[in-house]
Amino acid sequence: MTALLSLALKQLLRHRLRTVLTVLGVASGMFLFTSVETLQSSLGAATEETAADTTLVVYRENRFCPATSRLPEHYQDEIRRMPGVREVIPIQIIVNNCGASLDVITFRGVPEGMLRKFAPEIEIIAGDDAEWTRRDDGALLGEQFAKRRGLKPGDKFDAVGITVHVAGIIRSPFAQDNNVAYVKLPFLQQASRTGLGVVTQFNVRVHRSADLKPVAAAIDARFKSDQLPTNTKPEKAFFAETAGQLIELIGFTRWLGIGAVIAVVALVANAILLMVRSRVKENAVLRTLGYPARAIMFLVVSEGGLLGLAGGVFGAGLAWGFLRWQSFTMGSEGHTLAILPEISTAIFASVAALVLGVIASIHPALVAIRQPIVKSLRS
Amino acid sequence: MISCKSISKSYRKGANVVTPLENLNLEVPRGEFLALMGPSGSGKTTLLNLISGIDTPSSGTLVIDGQNIADFSRKQLTKWRSQKVGYIFQLYHLIPVLTAFENVELPLLITSLSRAERRAKVEEALDLVGLMDRSHHTPAELSGGQEQRVAIARALVADPPLLVADEPTGDLDRESANSILSLLQSLSGECGKTIVMVTHDARAAAAAHRTLHLEKGVLLSEDPNLARA
Numbered sequence: 001m002t003a004l005l006s007l008a009l010k011q012l013l014r015h016r017l018r019t020v021l022t023v024l025g026v027a028s029g030m031f032l033f034t035s036v037e038t039l040q041s042s043l044g045a046a047t048e049e050t051a052a053d054t055t056l057v058v059y060r061e062n063r064f065c066p067a068t069s070r071l072p073e074h075y076q077d078e079i080r081r082m083p084g085v086r087e088v089i090p091i092q093i094i095v096n097n098c099g100a101s102l103d104v105i106t107f108r109g110v111p112e113g114m115l116r117k118f119a120p121e122i123e124i125i126a127g128d129d130a131e132w133t134r135r136d137d138g139a140l141l142g143e144q145f146a147k148r149r150g151l152k153p154g155d156k157f158d159a160v161g162i163t164v165h166v167a168g169i170i171r172s173p174f175a176q177d178n179n180v181a182y183v184k185l186p187f188l189q190q191a192s193r194t195g196l197g198v199v200t201q202f203n204v205r206v207h208r209s210a211d212l213k214p215v216a217a218a219i220d221a222r223f224k225s226d227q228l229p230t231n232t233k234p235e236k237a238f239f240a241e242t243a244g245q246l247i248e249l250i251g252f253t254r255w256l257g258i259g260a261v262i263a264v265v266a267l268v269a270n271a272i273l274l275m276v277r278s279r280v281k282e283n284a285v286l287r288t289l290g291y292p293a294r295a296i297m298f299l300v301v302s303e304g305g306l307l308g309l310a311g312g313v314f315g316a317g318l319a320w321g322f323l324r325w326q327s328f329t330m331g332s333e334g335h336t337l338a339i340l341p342e343i344s345t346a347i348f349a350s351v352a353a354l355v356l357g358v359i360a361s362i363h364p365a366l367v368a369i370r371q372p373i374v375k376s377l378r379s
Numbered sequence: 380m381i382s383c384k385s386i387s388k389s390y391r392k393g394a395n396v397v398t399p400l401e402n403l404n405l406e407v408p409r410g411e412f413l414a415l416m417g418p419s420g421s422g423k424t425t426l427l428n429l430i431s432g433i434d435t436p437s438s439g440t441l442v443i444d445g446q447n448i449a450d451f452s453r454k455q456l457t458k459w460r461s462q463k464v465g466y467i468f469q470l471y472h473l474i475p476v477l478t479a480f481e482n483v484e485l486p487l488l489i490t491s492l493s494r495a496e497r498r499a500k501v502e503e504a505l506d507l508v509g510l511m512d513r514s515h516h517t518p519a520e521l522s523g524g525q526e527q528r529v530a531i532a533r534a535l536v537a538d539p540p541l542l543v544a545d546e547p548t549g550d551l552d553r554e555s556a557n558s559i560l561s562l563l564q565s566l567s568g569e570c571g572k573t574i575v576m577v578t579h580d581a582r583a584a585a586a587a588h589r590t591l592h593l594e595k596g597v598l599l600s601e602d603p604n605l606a607r608a
Contacts, residue, residue: 003488003497007481014476285472288433289486289533290461292454373433377468 004295008302015275019307022271026311026353027318029264034319034349036257038341043250046175046337047240053209054086055235056216058202060228065098066200071228073197079204082218084211089118090199092188095331096160103148104331105159106180107139109188109199115140118205122177127153127168136187138167142178144327144338157181162191175338176235179329203235243332264308264353268360272304276364283368284376293369300365301358308357309350316349380541380573381407381430386439386449388425388596399425401596403439409540412567412574414587422596423577424545430575431464431543432456444540461489465534467544471526473518479505479529480514486537504532508562524555531562535572542566544576548583560586 012019058079063069073090080088092109112133116122125143131153132138141151146169151157155166164183172178189196206215216232223230233241240247276283283296323341330337371379383405389398399422407413415423428434429441432448435456441449448459460466473482483504487497505511508528518526527547534542544563548556564586566572576587584590592599 003494007485007488010481011476281472282474285468285474286485287457288431288460288466290457290459290464290537291489292457295489374428377433377472 001298004298005302008299008306011299012303012306018271018275019310022267022307023311023314025267025271026264026308026357027315029260029267030312030315030349030353031319031322032260032315033257033264033352034316034341034346035323036253036260037345037349038319038323038339039250039253040257041342041345042175042337042339043247045340047236047243047247050209053212053234053236054206056204056206056212056219056232057235057238058204058219058230058232059200059238061220061231063231066093066095067098069200070194070198071201071230073199075223075230076202078222079202079219082215082222084206084208084215084218085204086207087118087205089114089203090185091201091203092185092192092194092198093200094160094162094188094192094194097331104179104329104336105145106331106336107160107162107164107188107192108180108182109185110182111185115182118203119172119174119177121174122170122172124168125171127166129168131165132167135165135167136184137163137165138184139164140168140170140182141166142180142182143169143171144175144178144329145181148327148329160192162188175340176336179331179336179338204232239332239335239337242335243330243337246330246332246337261352261356264311264356265360268304268308268311268357269363271307272300272361272364273367275303276300276368279368280371280376280379284371284373287369287373288377296369297365300368301361304357304361304364305354306357308360309354311357312350312353315353316346319349320346380409380411380444381405381575382440382442383426383430384440384442386426386429386436386441388422388429388434389437399596400429400436403596403598405591405598407573407575409573410567410571411589412564412587413576414584414590415575415577415593416579416581416584416590417593420595421593423593425596426593427543427545427575427577430541431466432460433466461486461537463539463541465531465537465539465542467527467530467534467542467547469546469549471518471523471530471550473526473529473533475518478515478517479510479521479525479532482518482529483532483536485533490537500536500538501532504536505529507535508532522555523551524558527551527555527559528562531559531566535566540571540573542572542574544574546578546580547576548578548580556580556583 060069060071076088076090079085089110094107096105132140151166153166153168157164157166186196206212212234219232220230286296320341323339328339383403386400386403388400389396417423429436436449440447444463451459480501483501484497487500505514508531510525510528513521513525548559560583563574567574578584
């Protein structure tokens, strides 16, 4: 078996041009497939609720985007007193683009000292916590945000008419935190001319995932008759609602992934069929030498599988590296969808390419063994 | 070694039935070097294909080394070929992307031999045909005579008792042809291989122990003139 696999590998390596072209074709398909799968899994992670989710977003009812959600900051005290609530943080959000965008810049204004209390999991990986405390215009940038913009501590950053000083870079297990710039709430309220005492939303942490729905209902009930009623949802459901169009668009990309898979199968099948046709005599000679049909099939299928695997590893690896390097995010209404490639997706795509290569080679392999030896030798 | 009794082969070609061999009887003792001659379409290659087990007779018995291969299934024939027959083609049919060593190694890849055992056997076969120094050359880097020697080494490497050769010198110059014929003679004489060779060339046939003539699918006597009389 190993000897035959080695023979198949030699055939591929020594028909270099054909192999390189086929591998490039497969790699292109698997690049697309991996990118689509990454989009899908990132979307899944951002919108599918899990037992570990404990965050609610309180927004103004009938809002369109962060600019139209204006809630009084004092709601914070009433929300904090409600049963099941662990922590509340008022947030002012300013975005460069309210609709769906690939390059969204989001400022989140939070009260000084509350950020670490609300999200203790945030870790400062560069810069200084003291610098953020000391400067009014200090900003803590999410890791992906800083990477995408090429920013480091000490830099000045200007967007949406707001200029901030990069005090530090933060890392969080939550993708949302890694794609925004945290600034002090009063600074953002003044810089954006929203006015002191007004915020966009409240993020509420509850004790347990099971508390999400009752606490959300309680908050909305409390402010229902107020001048500014609220609409409270789990963070992921909130994102799923605000980014409806984005989700539809990403849902459509699944067809692109299916198209990529079909293209890979057709490409490998075509390459292997051409190979089989060009090697009718070679296969007849092998059968004359006593190669059983299963050995010929194994050789043909191995070549298809190896082509698929090589293209899969190359394409999926390239997509993984590219998406990781580019740190793309999609944003909608101040919430960001970080397109985070996972190594498991790249491995899945590589294995899928191997399987597709094998499947695509079955028909050519059958063609290779069905032709009578004498007829093949005469061809 | 080879005993053909009332062997016939026929196949359909369009609406017609073609019978390239009809009621043929042939005995070839072990170690004999037999040449088959005849005009094109006389059935000599068909007979060679039957003897080598890459084709099956329509009727008759074909006993080789005590086994009637006419009754073998396709699977049995495949296994039998890998152990009992070495086939030498007119156009060598080496795999162009493989080196001489790798081409000769091909029949051994489907055996249970270890890599070291395979290497030893391939080197022995290449040494026998005098091409050890060319083992890492591809067919494109070899002359026609050298390619045919590699093909003979490939036919020999699994040590089959029977070698069949379809016009092995048909594509070679006189000097290379003589060298190949000498090699076949020594394989028959010194190694005890039974060789059945199809040829158009009377000088090539002269190297064999015996020459038989085929015409229109019928075996003539060793002297075709006598048979016609």
